[in-house]
Amino acid sequence: MSATDPIERVVLTHIQVPFKEPFRTSAGEVAIRDAIVVEVSTSSAVGLGEATPMPAGPAGHVGAAERCWDELARIIAPGLLGRTLGDIDDIAGLAGDWKTGACSVAGAETALWDLLGQARHASIAELLGATDLRIDQGVEAGLTVGLPSSIVELIQSIEAHLEAGYRRVKLKIRPGQDIELVRAVRQHCGDVPLAVDAGGAYSRGDLDVFRELDGHDLLMIEQPLPADDLDGLADLQNEINTPICLDETASGPEEVAAAIRRGAGRIVNLKIQRVGGLGPARAIHDLCYPAGVACCVGSMPELGIGQAHAIHLATLPNCKYPSDVVPSSRWFVDDYSSPLIDLAGPGIIEVPTRPGLGFHLDAAKLRRYQVRQEEFAIRIAG
Ligand SMILES: [Mg+2]
Known part of the structure; x- marks a missing residue:
């Protein structure tokens, strides 16, 4: 070695x-x-x-x-x-x-x-322990859309990006701007794999909103309640069929282990920036796997080199949902990585196989x- x-x-x-x-x-x-x-x-x-x-x-x-x-x-x-x-x-x-x-x-x-x-x-994906098969398959890219100023803007934004083949659409929601967004997307974009992200902005009293969202065949509801409300999250998960994805709650391996013990969610969003690097992110991935809790790789969103690390992380076997890694041009006027992050095929981002990160x-x-x-x-x- x-x-x-x-x-x-x-x-x-x-x-x-x-x-x-x-x-x-x-x-x-x-x-x-x-x-x-x-x-x-x-x-x-x-x-x-x-x-x-x-x-x-x-x-x-x-x-x-x-x-x-x-x-x-x-x-x-x-x-x-x-x-x-x-x-x-x-x-x-x-x-x-x-x-x-x-x-x-x-x-x-x-x-x-x-x-x-x-x-x-060795590439970082190889260091992390990814299989050649997953590395060859590439990483599925999911589209995230911020809170829109109107339904028309939301639908236009989604339609402008969907032809790139994104494997999922994630809508940001907040109290008062939730169910009608999901309804509109279902009406205009059909059965596209759809998730919502509440960023912890709701409370236990909002059960009706989540019951309503539960009827729209969502992939997941991300962080419906505040990060530390494990009991509330567990109770909500018992009330709805849609998997709850833990994002802000997933701040480190200990926090995730406690959340899993409590039954607070069925999916964990791995964020390299939130947990302090690839090592802790992999540790969280590894403790979720045997517990039957799947992972996805999130984004803040990062610029090119930050996203490039997320590409490698997303090749791990328990990362079963599309990641938030997207082409640099999705969010930013420009980027500083070489090459730029881009799609290699419809909704797919290639995993570099060069030693290390594979980006300059x-x-x-x-x-x-x-x-x-x-x-x-x-x-x-x-
Ligand atoms: Mg989130």
């Missing part, structure tokens, strides 16, 4: 890329995607990761990006210099020491998987969207 060469250099680049249209969820609206690109270099390879701070409403996203930058620059990046990685446990050991927010961990942790994959001549940076694009950059390097004496 080959180990990586020592890490000699870490470069952090904060970029901002505009959304094509404001991304609206029950938590608020955001127009610009902040991301911190993490480049971890040895003498022979560069590992890439992306920290994608979750926007928490119009004012909140600025604070989240600042905090993430600070944690990466002050705590994580300096501690990587001089390190070597022999196996996945070395990554988990390092990441376990970073007492920071999950997305900062995810940015650096995923870059280390890329580096280790290159040293091992487009340096010109990175410069174009750069807000700031900082480099950490081992000083050579002399």
Whole structure:
């Protein structure tokens, strides 16, 4: 087993890329995607990761990006210099020491998987344990549509994208904007596989809404109730046939284990940024599998390098539903990965088989969207 060469250099680049249209969820609206690109270099390879701070409403996203930058620059990046990685446990050991927010961990942790994959001549999907068959099949892409300003806008947005062959449509919903959206989509788009995502915006008193949604043959209802209301989620799951998908609840392996014990849902949305990297995401996948709880891979949505890591994760055997990974052009005016994330066939995203992540940076694009950059390097004496 080959180990990586020592890490000699870490470069952090904060970029901002505009959304094509404001991304609206029950938590608020955001127009610009902040991301911190993490480049971890040895003498022979560069590992890439992306920290994608979750926007928490119009004012909140600025604070989240600042905090993430600070944690990466002050705590994580300096501690990587001089390190070597022999196996996945070395990554988990390092990441376990970073007492920071999950997305900062995810940015650096995923870059280390890329580096280790290159040293091992294995793709990240292979490192994670995916089979050749799943890697060859590619990843099914699901379309997500933010809260629309009108039903007409919603239907137009879905119809504009469906010809690309997306394998599922997921609607964001919130109280007062739910059943009529689902009815309209069923009426205009027929029996397309359909899911809704409530982002935890409802309460136990909204049972009638979920009973009504239950009659529309949905693939899943994502996070109907707040993240920590496991009893409410379990009671609701007993009342309806549609599987409940846990998203905000699924913040780490312990939280997911508790939710499964309680019967709070039948599907778990794996988000690399929320759980702090590929290692914890795989741990959640592995504990869901024997419990009969299926997984799907979610998105914040991330830019190119963040999504590229999600492609590899989505090849794991218990990822049984379409993922939120979509072409870069779905959400953003531009992207900085090379190649850009795109569909290889109707609704299918190809899984790279090159060692590591299999994606590179487009340096010109990175410069174009750069807000700031900082480099950490081992000083050579002399
Ligand atoms: Mg969600």
